[in-house]
Structure formats: C-alpha cells, structure tokens
Amino acid sequence: MRIYDETLKSRLMLGTARYPSPQILKQAILASGAEIVTVSLRREAAGERAGQKFWDLIRETGVKVLPNTAGCHSVREAVTTAQMAREVFRTNLVKLEVIGDADTLQPDLFGLVEATRILTEDGFQVLAYTTEDLVAADRLVEAGCRVLMPWGSPIGSARGLNNVYGLRAMRARFPDLTLLVDAGIGVPSHAAQAMELGYDGVLLSSAVALAGNPVTMARGFRLAVEAGRLAFEADPLQPRDMAEASTPVLGQALLGGAVFA
Amino acid sequence: MRIILNGEPAEVSAATLAAALDELGYGEGPFATALNHDFVPAGERRERQLAEGDAIEIIAPMQGG
DSSP states (O other): OEETTEEOSOOEEEEOSSOSOHHHHHHHHHHHTOSEEEEEEEEOOTTOOHHHHHHHHHHHHTOEEEEBOTTOOSHHHHHHHHHHHHHHHOOSEEEEOOBOOTTTOOBOHHHHHHHHHHHHHTTOEEEEEEOSOHHHHHHHHHTTOOEEEEBSSSTTOOOOOSOHHHHHHHHHHOTTSEEEEESOOOSHHHHHHHHHTTOSEEEESHHHHTSSSHHHHHHHHHHHHHHHHHHHHTOOOOOOSSOOOSSOOTTOOOOSSOOOO | OEEEETTEEEEOOOSBHHHHHHHHTOOSSSOEEEETTEEEOGGGTTTOBOOTTOEEEEEEEEEOO
C-alpha cells in the first residue's frame, strides 16, 4: 500500500486510543501487523510527562505514526494542530479531520478541502478523513490530497459499511488513488468487505481497543484485511439470482429422480 | 503578568514564550506551543514576546484514533 512516499506491506492502520493499558496497546499493535498507528495531541500540564511516556511506548514498537487532528471543528484549528503535530512527531503525514456535525462526527467537507489546500501548500502529506462524496473527493484531489479515507459509518459506531454503493463508486472513480475506509468498522468482516471492494486498506481504532480481548481482535483484523485483499486480487465470483450446480451433471446416472437439465 | 495557560489563568514574570515555559516547569519533553491560536515553532519561542492576557497552548503526544 502506497502512502505518499512510503510503501507499506500492511494494509491495516490502527488507532492507539482507549486501550485498557499501555501494555495491551503495545501487544495489539504488534498482533495487528500495522506499520502505521494514529496518534494525537492534547494539553499537557508542566511535569506531567504523560506525552513522553506514550511517545516512548510507541517508539518501542518501531511503527510509524500518523498524527490526527481529531476534535478540530474549524479550518484554523485543524491547520494549527497539524503544524504542531509535525513539529512533535517529525512527520509530514497528517490524518486531517475537520468535524462538522456533533452527533455523527461527519467531516465538514468544505472546511476539509480548504484545510487540505493550506496544508498541502505547506508541504504536508494529507490523508483526508472524508465521506464517500465524489464531488468533495474531486476537490480534495485538486487540492493535492493523494490519500482519501472515506468513512464506513460514523466514528465509533461499529456499524460497518453504511454505503457500499458509494464506496464502490469512489473506488471506480479513483482507480489509482490510495483509498482507505476509516471509521465505523466494528468486526473483521467489515474490514474484509472494504478490502473486497478494492480499497487499499482500512483504518480502525475502537473495534480493537474496546474489544473484550484487544490483542486477539487485532490479530483477527490482520487476517481479515489480508483475506479481503486476496479475495479482491483473485477476482471473486459475482452473485447471481439462481443456483448453479457446482458438481457437474454430465455423466450423472439416471436412477429414477427428476431431471432438471 | 496574567496569561491564559491551556485555558486556565496563570501568572508569569517571563517576557518571552521560551522563558515562560522554563518558569512554568516545562522541560525538554516532546510538546508544541501555540500563542493566541497560532503555532509557534520551537525555534521561535525565544524571540516571541508575551503580553498581558496572551493565551498559550502547550500540547503533547497522546493516544489517538
């Protein structure tokens, strides 16, 4: 999977929030096989050192980080957060979130396009958290975005892929662009479905972090993402309305039953 | 002078952002700063003068989704 100038073997990106403990987070990252994890920035009091401890833990895993602008509701807030993240995490990558609706955490697509333009011109490599809206996607690409991450369903909802048609249309519109489904994944079958649609990867967080056993679930997602990708590459059988016998009928003995041929 | 530090009132005598960070006890740790909603790169903190009522934000790595 290509993320700007990085080529990754794993097609799974993992969030780092809401794990039961730092140790379980670390084990889950390793079990998932993810090469990129998402991180964030929050206020820190003097002497607190929580940020340093978390940063040390992530570095121990050896994975790359993708800072997000989670919680930002305006272009200015998102741009400033991205600039601060670039300095702290020393990467030009940013998962750009400009949230427009408090209930669904739906991206503000107008603000997203504007922030993408500003950040791209400033040398950032933007991974845009967006919807399946094709017009917004066109604008994001025009603004210099090379990785689009449409939602499967609202963040943390575990509803899976709400709009398979829309996601399929987006894949068809941008055959060469890196596309990941981000948000709303609940179980590995959701991730496999996204991969079967031809998405380059998935980004998920709560589905692993809030599972009863995050480490086992991380492994489940790893296998599902691999299985879904293999299915896509193997050109799957298309659904049909009626049965088609899988066992050849040619040469079948006539033993008194009905013949349907 | 009175400033706003991470949304809370605070008192500093330092004249620059860098000096205020020292005075407030922020060490070398990984963090980034903003002054009145604008990012201030680490290399510019020594030149950035503070004024009464300035809002400083200091943010550090945290778990994210």
